[in-house]
Amino acid sequence: MSLSLIPIPTGNFKLDGGAMFGVVPKSIWQRTNPADENNLCTWSMRCLLVQTGDRLxxxxxxxxxxxxxxxxxxxYLHGEDSLEKSLHKAGFGYSDITDVFLTHLHFDHCGGSVKYGKDGSLETVFGNARYWSNQDHWQWATQPNPREKASFIKENILPIQESSQLNFVDSGASQFLPGFDLTFVDGHTDKMMIPRLKYKGHTVCFVADLLPSVGHLPLPYVMGYDTRPLLTLQEKEAFLKQAADDxxxxxxxxDATNECCTVKHTDKGVRVDQIFPFSEL
Incomplete structure (x- = not known):
């Protein structure tokens, strides 16, 4: 079954550059991700719409x-894009979405799941959709450790379960749908899901927070937000080797500047090969 893919930009925000690059000095990371006077870098929140058969x-x-x-x-939210605008530009509305696949439940990835209704109560944005997480990550998010607690906002998460729209992918499953494969990683947060999608003869990987930007390709460039940074190193290495091989x-x-890239093996490890907009696929 063929897939149709449409990028859905939802706006930009800013995060501290030091937090985003961990132990890497600013003198190095600012070459690819320049910071403002407050040491903040701009990051996108670029989502992806997958159309296959009767599912959106x-x-x-x-x-x-x-x-x-x-x-x-x-x-510091900024930019002209929003979730609603981008879906409308693609020809769809909230009610058209049949499935919401959440790589993980940090607020910048799932905050658009829930809204305040006219009566002031919380309700799901996508009323006709099944929301997908996995049981291990759901437990991790709803019983958060002190270090990640601020990233798991209960208003973004609990109404999904209360609406009876919550579904779980089997933890460790290799496939969500035909042409929609999965990798589970645990370095950033427990059981984050990385989709791999077959599209126009390519394998497109939605890398989420395993690789926030092109600037994070070198192995030591690991976010300070990651709960298990040494595990992230191992997961990145295996992922990037396969990405270069295949x-x-x-x-x-x-990545606010670069939508897509391919990678290649070099003497310094896996590095960027070509950078291009998604529209060139």
Whole structure:
């Protein structure tokens, strides 16, 4: 079964460059990701719409708009794109989405799942959709460790279960649908899901927070947010070796400048080969 893919940009936000690159010095990481006067770098929240048969699957959905002004003041939302605008530009509305596939439940990936209704109560944005997580990650997110607690906002998560729209992918499953394969990784957060999609003869990998940007390709470039950074190193190494061997296309959720790239083996390890917009596939 063939897949149709459409990038869905939902806007940009800012995060501290040091937090995004961990132990790597600013003098190095700022070459690829320049910071502003507050040491903040711009990051995208680029989601992906997958059309196959009678299913319309949205992978992640951005930060949403229901948090208060104090919350958003920390992240400097900017840009002309929004989830609703981008879906409309693609010819769809919220009610058309049949499945919402959440790579993980950090607020910048699932905040668009839930909104405040007219009566002030929380309700799901995609009323006709099944929402997909996995049981291990769901437990991790709803019983959060102190280090990640601020990233798992209960208003983004619990209403999905309360709506009876929550579904679980089997932890460790190799496939979600034909042409929609999965890799599970645990370095960033427990059981994050990385989709691999067959598209126009390519394998397109939605890399989520395993590789936030082209600037994160070298192995030591690991986010300070990762719960198990040494495991991230191992997972990145295995993933990038296969991506270079099999000529995968990496689709970046957070790289504000680069939508896609391929990688190649070099004397310094796996590095970027070609960078291009998704439209060139």
């Amino acid at each position: 699957i949205l992978i992640d959905n951005g930060i949403g708009d229901k948090q208060d002004a104090k919350f958003f003041s920390h992240y 000529k995968w296309v990496l689709f970046f959720e957070h």
